[in-house]
Amino acid sequence: MAGEAQEKEKRKMKSAKKMRDIMTNYYIEAKTAGETGKKVAWITSGGPVEPLIAMDVIPVYPENHGAMIGASKMGGELCERAEELGYSGDICSYARSDIGCSLVDGGPIGGLPKPDMLICCNNICGTVLKWYEVQARYYDIPLFIFDTPFCHTEYADEAKKYVRKQIDEYTGFLEGVCGKKFDHDRIKEVGRLSVEGQQLWQEVLDTAMNKPSPMTCFDAFFFLALIVTLRGTQETIDFYRDLLEEMRGRVAEGISAIPNERYRLLWDNLPIWYRIKWLSEKFASHDACLVADTYTSAWCGSLKYMDENNFLDSMAEGYTRIYLNIGVDEMIKIVLEMVDKYDVDGFVMHSNRSCKPYSLGQYDIQRAVQREKGIPSLIIESHMVDERSFSESQTETRIDAFMEMIRQKK
Amino acid sequence: MITAGVDIGSITAKAAVIVDGEVKGTRVDFTGYNAEQAGRRVLDELLKELGMDAQSIDRVVSTGYGRNSVKFADKAITEIICHGTGAHFLNPQVRSIIDVGGQDSKAMVVDSEGRVRDFAMNDKCAAGTGRFLEVMARALEVDLGDFGAKSLKSERPSKISSICTVFAESEVISLISKGEKRENIIAGIHDSVASRISALAKRIGVGEPLMMTGGVAKNMGVVKALENRLKMSIEVLESAQVNGAIGAAVMAARL
Secondary structure, X not given: OHHHHHHHHHHOOOHHHHHHHHHHHHHHHHHOHHHHOOOEEEEOOOOOOHHHXXXXXXXXXXXXXXXXXXXXXXXXXXXXXXXXXXOOOOOOHHHHHHHHHHHHOOOOOXXXXXXXXXXXXXXXXXXXXXXXXXXXXXXXXXXXXXXXOOEOOOOOHHHHHHHHHHHHHHHHHHHHHHOOOXXXXXXXXXXXXXXXXHHHHHHHXXXXXXXXXXXXXXXXXXXXXXXXXXXXXXXXXHHHHHHXXXXXXXXXXXXXXXXXXXXXXXXXXXXXXXXHHHHHHHHHHOOEEEEEEOOHHHHOOOHHHOOHHHXXXXXXXXXXXXXXXXXXXXXXXXXXXXXXXXXXXXXXXEEEOOOHHHHOOHHHHHXXXXXXXXXXXXXXXXXXXXXXXXOHHHHHHHHHHHHHHHHHHO | OEEEEEEEOOOEEEEEEEEOOEEEEEEEEXXXXXXXHHHHHHXXXXXXXXXXXHHHXXXXXXXXXXXXXXXXXXXXXXXXXXXXXXXXXXXXXXXXXXXXXXXXXXXXXXXXXXXEEEEEEOOOOOOOOHHHHHHXXXXXXXXXXXXXXXXXXXXXXXXXXXXXXXXXXXXXXXXXXXXXXXXXXXXXXXXXXXXXXXHHHHHOOOOOOEEEEOHHHXXXXXXXXXXXXXXXXXXXXXXXXXXXXXXXXXXXXXX
């Protein structure tokens, strides 16, 4: 037993505590903004946050909060509050739990700080439009909608002009709400830090190419919080530098994420936040390591469009061409590249009733992966935050059978 | 070598004993409240029938939803692998299997060695399962065992459009109140079940020779409706319901 405990200790990620501390401080700062005179903006997870940072506005992410609600297994209860108001159970569970939380100030941190403004970017889905309109009425505050046209294959000139123009409207909106001029020098610096943060995050994820992998996608789901909430800050860069060093150290010392990595898998879609531990233990019991995922890599997937020397212009394209705002054929290309890059033996897809844009097209992606790469795939049905829709025994049978199939094949 | 397979489903518990590559006997009981006891009981009763004692069994594999509750088993293996193995053991030509049990339906594609290459299962919904048929049998006051024969007499199957068990039941009740013939309603129910199952079977590309296993395979009405939907002929063996247990016993011999 002592050996086992030692093993577990060795595998523990040292950076986890540091990140918890950073996130705690971040939420304390956001929740006490009323006393420090800072403004708070709620923003969608794929929204352009850099102009907020440049204006010293504290960005708060209802979706990150939703993940925390899910991980605390409080989603079902908060979703019920929204359903009592008449919101359908088919609506995204981030939206439902956020609306429910606004009413009762519940959840793991007693609710989010009251926003001064809302920034809604529809590059991740259409639900956010209605969700943020509801919240704008509820808090009686201004809402800025950043509209990114869907990019089936390319970023057309019309789209380019249309999105770029909105960046000027966005900075104008911020000047109005904050009562000060937009700082064009500062945004250059924030842009540089944002690009560097994304590069470092990509490098962290890339360490999973090693065999055995020093991290799993479940670790990535956890460490993702900073690139989502604090990209564009020096703190994020410092943290990911340390994390990268820790991962490289693990590779050098041969410390693997799971005790006995025999099979490598790729995850698709958002995590099932309230089942992270169960899922990671379940797969580890089959000696399977989920080495990469399409979700956490979305926060560095636009790097190829970003230019730190021309940040505002390139940001328009980068934010428009994110993973959820492109056609299924484009998604297939990305997934196929990941299958090769991380050299995986199987593909696990979370068919997420909460996130329709992410889940639509999964059968096509699944077929393409099977056809092109010949690896088995598995579909798990669930909701990312609403634990009432998860069936453990059904999921367990599917995972067990999937792993038996991979074992028979290998 | 003597091996046993124990398949604990949501409604029934099944056991099979294989002696030197030959099925010696099988048995079906209700699962009831306690899955572990059900497994013990169905195997003990089978051994008693065969005049064998528990000590003579070399290895046991458990399968089905209650597989992890069967503590006396040497290993638990999912019903997907066991049904694939069982079907291949009974007919090595088989390349696709559709298994419909009490709480789920699944389709599998196997290779020439009986190894599962791909599978699909119903989503978390009772439509297209044995439980769906049970609910309908209760609403119609017809013994589930008579469902198959009755539906084959239907002249004009009713249309059951809802895929939700609860809503489909109210559709059935409203058809009853309109005086629709039982045969037609039952045939409609079978077609509804078949449409769910054929969708998932097509998704993984099932092909002939195709075998159907699980308790629902005993219902010829569902089998016929599925054949129509898939435009394929379906083989159903006497042992369809115990196929998973047979597969588990085969797997036990390979441990």
